[in-house]
Amino acid sequence: MLEATNLIKASLATGRALLRTPRSSEEEVAVARTSPYLVPIRSLGANHRQRIAEHLLSLGPHDRYLRFGYSAQDEQIQRYVDSLNFERDEIFGIYNRKLALLAMAHLAYAPDKSYDSCAEFGVSVLASARGRGYGARLFDRAAMHASNDGISLMFIHALSENEAMLKIARKAGARVEREGTESDAYLQLPPSTLDTRMTEMVEETVALTDYRIKVQAKQFWSFLAEVQAIRQSAIEAQSRTPP
Numbered sequence: 001m002l003e004a005t006n007l008i009k010a011s012l013a014t015g016r017a018l019l020r021t022p023r024s025s026e027e028e029v030a031v032a033r034t035s036p037y038l039v040p041i042r043s044l045g046a047n048h049r050q051r052i053a054e055h056l057l058s059l060g061p062h063d064r065y066l067r068f069g070y071s072a073q074d075e076q077i078q079r080y081v082d083s084l085n086f087e088r089d090e091i092f093g094i095y096n097r098k099l100a101l102l103a104m105a106h107l108a109y110a111p112d113k114s115y116d117s118c119a120e121f122g123v124s125v126l127a128s129a130r131g132r133g134y135g136a137r138l139f140d141r142a143a144m145h146a147s148n149d150g151i152s153l154m155f156i157h158a159l160s161e162n163e164a165m166l167k168i169a170r171k172a173g174a175r176v177e178r179e180g181t182e183s184d185a186y187l188q189l190p191p192s193t194l195d196t197r198m199t200e201m202v203e204e205t206v207a208l209t210d211y212r213i214k215v216q217a218k219q220f221w222s223f224l225a226e227v228q229a230i231r232q233s234a235i236e237a238q239s240r241t242p243p
C-alpha cells in the first residue's frame with residue numbers, strides 16, 4: 001500500500017510540474033533519473049495508433065533493425081501498426097508533455113490457444129530519450145501485467161549485439177540463450193498477488209491522470225501562444241497606424 005501512496009503523491013507532483021513553464025530536455029532527463037515513480041506508463045488503445053506509427057517511423061534504420069529483426073521500411077512499419085490487435089495484446093506507452101510518444105512496448109499474446117501461457121515482449125525508446133530507464137521500466141510493467149494476466153513465460157527475441165535489451169532482460173532474471181547473431185531471453189513470471197494487481201491498477205490510474213493533465217497543459221500553452229500572437233499583431237498594427 002506504501003507503493004500506491006507514493007504513486008499518488010508522485011502523480012500530484014507531476015501535475016503541478018506540468019503547469020509550470022516547459023522544462024528543457026536536460027532537466028527532463030535529470031528528473032527521470034532521480035524520480036523513480038515519475039514515469040507514468042499507460043496502456044494504449046486503438047485511438048493511439050497514429051502516435052504509435054509516428055514513434056516507430058521516427059526510429060532510424062539501425063533501431064528498426066534492432067526492434068524488428070530486419071530493416072523495416074516505412075510501409076512495413078505501417079502494416080505492423082495497422083495490424084496491432086489492441087483487444088488481444090497490450091501496448092504500453094510513455095508520453096512527454098508535448099504528447100509525443102517517447103517509448104512504447106508491445107506485449108504480444110500467442111494467437112494459438114495452446115501457447116496461451118506465453119507472451120512476447122518488444123520495445124523501442126526514441127534515441128533522444130534513452131538512458132533514462134524507460135526501456136527497463138516498460139519491461140517491468142509488461143512483466144507485471146503479463147503475470148497479472150496469468151502468463152507464466154515472457155520471451156524476448158533480440159539480436160545478440162543488442163546489449164541494452166539483453167541487459168534489461170538479464171537484470172530482470174531472464175535466461176538468455178544465444179545462437180550466433182540472434183538471442184532469445186526467457187523470463188519465468190511469478191503468479192500474480194493482490195499487491196501486483198493493486199500496484200498495476202494504481203499505476204494505470206496515475207498514468208491516465210498524468211495523460212489527461214498533459215492534454216490540458218498542452219491546450220493551455222497553445223491557447224496562451226494564440227493570445228500572445230493576437231496581442232503581438234495588435235501591437236504591430238497599432239505601431240503601423242499613423243498618429
Ligand SMILES: CC(C)(COP(=O)(O)OP(=O)(O)OC[C@H]1O[C@@H](n2cnc3c(N)ncnc32)[C@H](O)[C@@H]1OP(=O)(O)O)[C@@H](O)C(=O)NCCC(=O)NCCS
Nearest residue numbers: 066067122123124125130131132133134135136163164165
Ligand atoms: C533497447 C532500448 C529499448 C533500451 O532503452 P533505454 O530506455 O535506453 O534503456 P534503459 O535506460 O532502461 O537502460 C537499460 C540498461 O541498459 C544499459 N544500456 C543502455 N544503452 C546501452 C548500450 N548501448 N550498450 C550497453 N548497455 C546499454 C543501461 O545502462 C541500463 O543498464 P543499468 O540498469 O545497469 O544502468 C533502446 O535502446 C531502443 O529502443 N533500441 C532500439 C530498439 C530495440 O533494440 N528494441 C529491443 C528489441 S525488442
